[in-house]
Amino acid sequence: MAAGRQTVERRQLGLMLRRLRDRAGKTQQQAARAIGRDTARISQVETAKGSFGADELTALLDFYGVDEAERQTVLELGVQTRKRQRGRTYTDQLPHSFERLADLQADAKSIGFYESSIVPGLAQSPDYVRAVIATGDGVWWESSQDEVANRVAFRTELQRRVLEASEPKDISFVIAEGALDEIIGGISVLRGQILHLLQLGERPNVAVQVLPKTVQDNPLAGGGLITLDFDDSAPRIAFVPVLYGPSTYHDQEADTEPMFRAYDRAQGLALDQAATRALLIEKLKDVQ
Known part of the structure; x- marks a missing residue:
């Protein structure tokens, strides 16, 4: 997906993925290899300039060893980031x-x-x-x-x-x-x-x-x-x-x-x- 506007939901997704990667002790290079993408793409998503498809997100979460509760939140955030249009505000209705x-x-x-x-x-x-x-x-x-x-x-x-x-x-x-x-x-x-x-x-x-x-x-x-x-x-x-x-x-x-x-x-x-x-x-x- 091409780079786009840094919306709240994209920022939340990127920051959460970065936090999960840091917690797992993985580098951007390792994460990129795990899903068959380049390091620049990991950086792009972590800085809210893009998103991943559901399959790529699932592969990353597997690589980071994320539990089911956090996994569902990340996947739902991914859905929100891929929406073409939303209202003037973003309402976070996900847990935690x-x-x-x-x-x-x-x-x-x-x-x-x-x-x-x-x-x-x-x-x-x-x-x-x-x-x-x-x-x-x-x-x-x-x-x-x-x-x-x-x-x-x-x-x-x-x-x-x-x-x-x-x-x-x-x-x-x-x-x-x-x-x-x-x-x-x-x-x-x-x-x-x-x-x-x-x-x-x-x-x-x-x-x-x-x-x-x-x-x-x-x-x-x-x-x-x-x-x-x-x-x-x-x-x-x-x-x-x-x-x-x-x-x-x-x-x-x-x-x-x-x-x-x-x-x-x-x-x-x-x-x-x-x-x-x-x-x-x-x-x-x-x-x-």
């Missing part, structure tokens, strides 16, 4: 959609996070991560300590992949002040989370800003937004987090332009980093 969002975050060059009622996942302290995920146990999935442990480990690993990337990413957090008043896991957890934000804001590539309750005309009021910029390597993506249900991505400029603009507006309305630091220190004094 958070894993593919994580791949996109790890691949982005700059990321913006806005949240109105919770601290964004990448900015969460270890205790806050455990507390947030524990609140979903028995609600969003059948109660399972193994599931909780797996989700905590996954989020911790994502933080490492993004925050400790070999090529530092530009990361921006805009957090509505109300999110810092939500008690999740207890007062001590909230106190630790505020301390964590102060430490996070000291990183040269990370900006932490708080949007005060007194600010008027916030274009993102009541919602959440993640913006993903890949520089010139791929189209920008905007993602609106949901509590439950399918994940919808926007990758058409007609949609991403206003969504990135809304994020920029919220960022401009928020306290600058110095004023944010002062506010966080004041909140530490109030959280006893």
Whole structure:
């Protein structure tokens, strides 16, 4: 299949195949030989500039030793990438959609996070991560300590992949002040989370800003937004987090332009980093 536009589904497929290849300890050259293609073709698909047919994908998955659950997801993603037309958005309805969002975050060059009622996942302290995920146990999935442990480990690993990337990413957090008043896991957890934000804001590539309750005309009021910029390597993506249900991505400029603009507006309305630091220190004094 000829090279085409780097849609969300193509990016998800390529990044997932690269992750599976790395996990299997295989090189692009080995993968190419396994399916009778050249290395350039493996690279093309992994960088979202093409796709594979079902037989080629099956052969690759066999070579990587992929289990049935992941296999079905990859094959269905392959179907999505081969569709000639789709709507303006892409809705990921496949299992474990958070894993593919994580791949996109790890691949982005700059990321913006806005949240109105919770601290964004990448900015969460270890205790806050455990507390947030524990609140979903028995609600969003059948109660399972193994599931909780797996989700905590996954989020911790994502933080490492993004925050400790070999090529530092530009990361921006805009957090509505109300999110810092939500008690999740207890007062001590909230106190630790505020301390964590102060430490996070000291990183040269990370900006932490708080949007005060007194600010008027916030274009993102009541919602959440993640913006993903890949520089010139791929189209920008905007993602609106949901509590439950399918994940919808926007990758058409007609949609991403206003969504990135809304994020920029919220960022401009928020306290600058110095004023944010002062506010966080004041909140530490109030959280006893």
